[in-house]
Amino acid sequence: MIDISIRKRLHIAEGIDVLSVDAHIREKEFVVVSGKSGAGKTSLLRIIAGLMKPEKGTITVNREVWLDTENKINLPVQKREIGFVFQEGALFPNMTVLENLEYAAGKQHDHSFLIRLLQMAGMDSFASRRPETLSGGQRQRVSIIRALARKPALLLLDEPFAAIDAEMRNHLRLELQQFHQECELTTILVTHDMGDIFSLAQRVMVIDKGKISREGSPEEIFGDIKTDRRVPLRGEVLKIQRTGVVYIAEILTGQHILKLVVGEDEQAAMPPGSEVLICPGAFDPVITVLT
Amino acid sequence: MIFDYQPLWLSLQLAIITTIFLLIIGIPLSSLLAFRSFRFKSVAEAVISLPLVLPPTVLGFYLLIAFSPNNFVGEFLQNHFDIRLVFSFPGLVAGSVIYSLPFMIHPLQAGLQGVPKEYKEASYTLGKGRVKTLFKVILPNIKPSILTGIVLTFAHTIGEFGVVLMIGGNIPGKTKVASIAVYDEVESLNYHAAHIYSIILLLVSFFILLLAYSWNKRFFKAGLPS
Structure with a gap:
């Protein structure tokens, strides 16, 4: 003790x-x-x-x-x-x-x-x-x-x-x-x-x-991470670009760079360099910022 | 003509004794400089490095005055320990130790500072004290620096002239080392003997350095300043 x-x-x-x-x-x-x-x-x-x-x-x-x-x-x-x-x-x-x-x-x-x-x-x-x-x-x-x-x-x-x-x-x-x-x-x-x-x-x-x-x-x-049947991926935000009304986040996971659409509030919470957890889904991947 | 080997022998003795002394003094002193910070540390470092830049005659002159029985240090040594340092072999050793101090301290200090802090800390977390850590972990990992210190001190002492002449004078068999013998022989136009002393000193110095460089290359892959 x-x-x-x-x-x-x-x-x-x-x-x-x-x-x-x-x-x-x-x-x-x-x-x-x-x-x-x-x-x-x-x-x-x-x-x-x-x-x-x-x-x-x-x-x-x-x-x-x-x-x-x-x-x-x-x-x-x-x-x-x-x-x-x-x-x-x-x-x-x-x-x-x-x-x-x-x-x-x-x-x-x-x-x-x-x-x-x-x-x-x-x-x-x-x-x-x-x-x-x-x-x-x-x-x-x-x-x-x-x-x-x-x-x-x-x-x-x-x-x-x-x-x-x-x-x-x-x-x-x-x-x-x-x-x-x-x-x-x-x-x-x-x-x-x-x-x-x-x-x-x-x-x-x-x-x-x-x-x-x-x-x-x-x-x-890290409980807000959904532990459902989807396999979470860990990654690091490389950069975020604005394209029209949406933002595209480039996230490095392992050897791959994923380009994902994120909302305005979401992108504000994950500046380049932040660690995130991605739960990929067919239409809307859930991205959680880790600290 | 009979060639007198005595000065060469004396030089060798002086160099060996000086190196041993400096190794004993140098390890704690360089550890202090490498690992601790204290007031006037820069002053201590400057004093240790003085012999690098000071004319040997200046150092020799002051040591001659300090060691003289008419002055405090000389008198103290004479009265309490019955040691007389002027015009004697122990005086040569004392002078050489001071004069060659930076040649031992600098490589050791640089070596010690290059040892990753984690080695020391790892040894402490394994329950080992400072002294054991120094001898079992730190010193074995700076062998090239120790060898460099030994070689430079030895070679530098062999080649010493000014300090030795000032403190020791030129007493055959007592304080007349090889470097002084060369000067002596040249002065009496005895070039043949001067040649012999000189070539021996040259070869000895060269081979010591050669040995050290090749050793360091083979065993340690690092070490001597190049």
Whole structure:
């Protein structure tokens, strides 16, 4: 059980913003923190890990106080029992895959546990390889099991699949789900990827301008998305052009650009760059703007 | 004529000892400069870089005055540690360490700054402290910079002249290093001996650099300034 209540001034592109988060996370829960880039979601993760210190706040994990600025308690990052997965993996290039795990597990480690982790990730035949010889997906696999080598109760991941192609991303999501269950982890994943949210989250917290703006199951949060027999497509608005009385939106989904007719109110809500969900129908595709 | 190898031997000793000292001082000092920010950091960086631009004689002159038993530093060392730095080999080492400081610090600092911040943070999240992180993660990933620092310091110390002459004088067997021996022999019109010293210094310097460049190319794919 994790209780977080923190205030931290953030220097963002538009000036200074205050990250102000009060959250409660249950044991063994899988929470996804979502939001636009620069909203403060990575900062929140780093504050929980102890890599960043807020001006004010408390963090309590399983009744152990990690941070209490009033009482000047700030457990150093080394003492917090966490696994942290970085966006680019941050595997140590001077060590092989197995050496990375051994370094993480410490001197008196259980070798068979490391081997099991390697097997679970399907990386046992790569144990003596150096990170630079692995593909992006393999590196991120190792990075996840390295974070688990110390048997932490809390796993924190900072956009771990951002630099990985779609097919591999699906594999990794499944594996992460499996680790979450088998290792009985409490997991907090930061992402802005809808795929991550829908396939992994038990609960989503959407952070906007430093505050939790919405919170709930993925369906509740993005609930206005029709979950009927139509298959939703995710896409990004490239541009909107006015043609006579209607607007034509060009939306990139996967490798395809769809040209769809949208109304005046609709087009105003989705400036180029916004992420949308399209539920194609024979006559009127439903376009929902995601945030 | 009997050729005196003593100055060459002395140069070699001086270079090895200076390099070892600078490696020991250089790692914590460059970590400080690379990872921490503190007041007067620019001043510290400027002082460390001074030997790059200062005439060696100026540095040597001030060190000579500072190390003299008539002055505070010299007197303190003499009274408390029984060390006399002027016109002695330990004085040469002290002078060389100061004079070659930027040649060790700069490559190390650049290397350390080039290590992704995530490596350090990842090591911390895995429960490892600063010192362990430095020796197990950071330093092994800047081997080219360490090698560069060692090579430049070594070669620079071998080639040193002004500082050594000012602090050490020209005492055979004690402070007369190879570079000074060349000057000495030329002055007494003994060109044959000067040739021998010079060609040995030239070849040693060339091969050290050659070795370093080819090593770096083969093992690290990066490193020395080119």
